[in-house]
Amino acid sequence: MIPSQRALFDLPREVTYFNAAYMGPMPRHAAKAGAQSYADKQQPWKLGIQDAFIDAPEHYRALGARLFGARADDIAIVPAASYGLALAARNLEPDAGSEILVLDGQFPSNVYVWQALAERTGAKVRTVSRSDNESWTEAVLAAISIRTAILACPQVHWSDGGQLDLARISDAARRQGAALVLDLTQSLGALPFDLDAIQPDFAVAAGYKWLLGPYSLGLCYIAPHHQESAEALEENWINRQGSEDFARLVDYQSTYQPGARRFDMGERANFQLIPAGIASLQLILDWGVDNIATTLGHKTQDIIEAVAPMGLIPATPDRAPHYLGLAVPPQTPGDLVKRLAAEQVYLSQRGTRLRITPHLYNDETDVTRLVEVLKVIL
């Protein structure tokens, strides 16, 4: 169990923030690194080629790789989940009539891209639903078939908090020759990820939620067997061999930098974001993802016990330890989230679920405050 880390965050005592799944607050020292990066941009001679363009993004990549359990070589720096998913879609070619599986109510960045691919190729997007007492794992395993060409899913469903057993699912998908594409935005950094057992083709995570980083900076794992053959979305100059030598950039190179670097977004060295991203990832690695998951598991359990008497009940079996998607009682006012926010209690509603997502800055005072305010409103 990790003790409260509230002092590392700029969270006034009167604010109860249970909304990491919406946006992770940046730790103070990450924000400071970000502010320094803007100060440096006012004095560009401080942005040295080696540090700013090469070492800093490599540092970010290496830290991110540890969260995936991957080699730095297997990680591309991306701006958004949609970018990594577009990369996957560009490099997968489902047969006409084959199926691309997605979950019911899945986050749109991981749906639209497959609808577009299906239109191009004649494949079909099939939506996997689950019944109330069924887990997402059971529903997905039942849906995988010889027709499955691609399974595009998360590790944790963003609205109900259901966790998928990706090792089992991956095994079943691989037996049918299907590609596995993962959106880890609602889990990486808060839930361990077993790369060896899961072996996805592509796995992406936006960095501004559970990675506590700045907006527009994320990470994408690309399996080694795709790296040589796959096409990048952009042909940025720095992703080519020898780009460290700024004097010779127009000695155009046909070879790329090694591994997944060829898929990096343009301006991957983003010196306004990378320093803050490094600070946040380092903090997560220092805490340890196993420890974060265990600690958040206790916090969500405390919340469940505190709110259950008001009729707020977890809406899925196999819920992820860090994530609560609660079914709300019928008398719940439509503007519940707004009324909570008016009392400085912040959480989300996604679909019919009340989403409560704590992090290490939340403590008992927050739970007490949540219950106090809910009691008044419900």
Ligand SMILES: Cc1ncc(COP(=O)(O)O)c(C=O)c1O
């Ligand atoms: C599951 C999931 N994926 C991705 C995103 C963000 O997508 P993008 O980075 O494409 O804007 C969110 C944001 O809420 C999300 O919940």
